[in-house]
Amino acid sequence: MHKPAYPHRKAHQSFTPESALDQDLRRDKEDIRANQKPPDGIHRRDFIKRTGLALAGVTAASTLLPSIRRGMAAGANPTEITFASAKFFGKETIAEVVQAYNSSQDKVRVTYKELPPPSSSTEVHQALVQQLARRNGDPDVFTQDVIWIAEFAAAKWALPLDEYFKAGTMKEYFPGVVDACTWQGKLTALPWFVDSGMLYYRKDLLEGLGAKAPETWDQLIDSAKKLTSSDKAKFGFLWQAKQAEVLVCDLVSFIGSNDGSILKSDGKTVSIADDAAIEAVQLMHDFIKKYQISPEDVLSWDEEPSRRPFTAGQAAFLRNWSYVWKVAQNPAESEVVDKVGVVPLPHFPGKKSAACLGGYQYGVNASTKNREAAVEFVRWMSSPETQLRFATQLGLCPTRAAVLDQPQIAQEQPFMQQLKGVFIGAIPRPVTPKYPQVTLVLQSEISRALTTGDVKGALQTAKEKIQAIVKA
């Protein structure tokens, strides 16, 4: 047992050539396997000196091996890359996951640069744009909200990843997410996690009516009206129409559920004033004015104001993101623990349900000087194992369908598995590099349509303005 001859690996490193060290390590392993048989040759003297410590050495060897490897890595100059991401956390932080990657291998060393949390997405966007516009390769890897993917791809800031991730590999992800990661036929982002809009409903209230979870808007209106008119619920259906990004998210799922769209997939044809879209926006207006199942307050509500009455037990239905589930199941904050169900949002008769896709995805800087290392890192970050880790430790829903079926998820985040159906139907917001301008027009015109009731006029104006933007 020669291993304990070098209990201090730093001293060891300083005078042993690497090749010898490699041999050492290999022998180490063989020794352990060969039941502590002492080797012949150059290590004999050491062996004789240290026989007394042989037993301790066995245990020491197994614990020291990984650290020796890391020490070697430092000696072999691993490729240094940087990774910038918005701040997410749960039981673990992103920094800890990156640390895990660093210690899992010795070729790449990643430095994590923390950006503000996703709630300050304007600041995250600004920070990324300022960095990427410099084209100096820093950060090598970044994460981006799905709505920025086209913008970053069109500016040629994001490296196309097709040669590294073939179509076959991409089939393992949810198709909607892969669509969102693709710009003009090129894969320019790699999926990280997904979120989407969904319908929360009160199981107890619907059971009282003898109704099922609604599949069409008519069913939802019917149940909501019955529940509000019999005073079982103060509000029927809560959603968000504040003049903000969330209004566009709601809009996408309403229009999508009528098989309509805002912008056709060519990125140039504006379809926001087509019949399907008009019908959908009219329905949004009718929820408030005609059917009166949504209070006028939704016009000034974003996520949290609409969530509060629902978890206070005042509403029958709520459209919101996946975070609401945890709040609803927390007895300290919720009156409706175990009374809430979740399904995909309803749709128009004969059409399919649509959810607005959200979430952050990986991108590789097109100016990176360490392309291979950066790709290796995102490959690891997007691997089933790491996605599972993000799901169980940070509560971020995996973008790989297979990971959602893992037993650990059933154990740690049982709610996620119910969402599979929702995520499969998730569709992206208009895919265009001018999205930041398009969304401002949509926010103002849809808000106008809903407050004034002039749906056709507002959508026509929106169409003209968006056409001017995407043409330029």
Add this chain to the structure above:
Amino acid sequence: MAIAKTLTREANLRPPEIRFRIWRPGPVLLLVPALAAIAAVSIYPVILGLWLSLRDTTLASPEDTFVGLANYQRILSDSQFWNAWAHTMEFTTASTLLETLIGLVIALILTERFLGRGIVRAAMLVPWAIPTVVTSKMFGWLFDGQNGVVNYLLRSFGLIQHHVNWYGSPDTALWTIVIADVWKTTPFMALLLLAGLQTIPHSLSEAALIDGAGPWQRFWCVRLPLLAPTLLIAAMFRALDAFRIFDLVYVLTGGGPADSTEVLSTMTYKNLFSALQFGYGSALSTVMFVTEILIALGFGIFLLQKFKEIGQ
């Protein structure tokens, strides 16, 4: 020695203003750091903003060319700009008028002697000391459409039948923001006017009293004319500040519903920092800058007239 003395005497005999024409590098050199700092943080950004406003720079796209006055043409034909401009003017006028009037009333009360005046003066400043974002959140709750105390009170007194959705209706949203701003900034006006009132000699009011002037006459003919310069300066500060209104709108409504609370600052912010249209956004901020100068000039001319009147 004698020559030197003669020279000195001659120098002393020269008219005094000539001395200022002598080039002395010392004082100028001492001014350089301050001038450089002002140039770096104030003049350079203004000029850069002007320069950007003549280009079509968009950070996220390769566009970056000189376009002359195209951005300004676009502003003139942009209905959203005029919408925001009108709201900004409405807000500035309403909040400045209300704050000046209420501030004047408060100042007149606080200038009188009464028990606990010190405490009242200090307490009055509390709204002004609260960060605007906190004020915004507070008024968000007060005027909440469902659980807000304003709706509750109005309904208890039978003034409204149904809850009003203050921030969700284009008719009420902007006025709710004006109310929040008046609550927050009236103390500032009151403080300035109080300072102004205290510079007016008490003897003048007393003299008027002896001449048989009533309280209204003493205010209208004695104190108000003497307070006018302070009043104008305070109103100018307030108007310039109100014109830049951003935080209340940003936190409370984000410009909605239906752009009914969109003001120039929020519109400029959206164009500059959400859409990253640096060219168009800079043109918008230049227009704001010029409008501010015009407002300041308007007040300035008015002030000069007042000073002349008083001088005579």
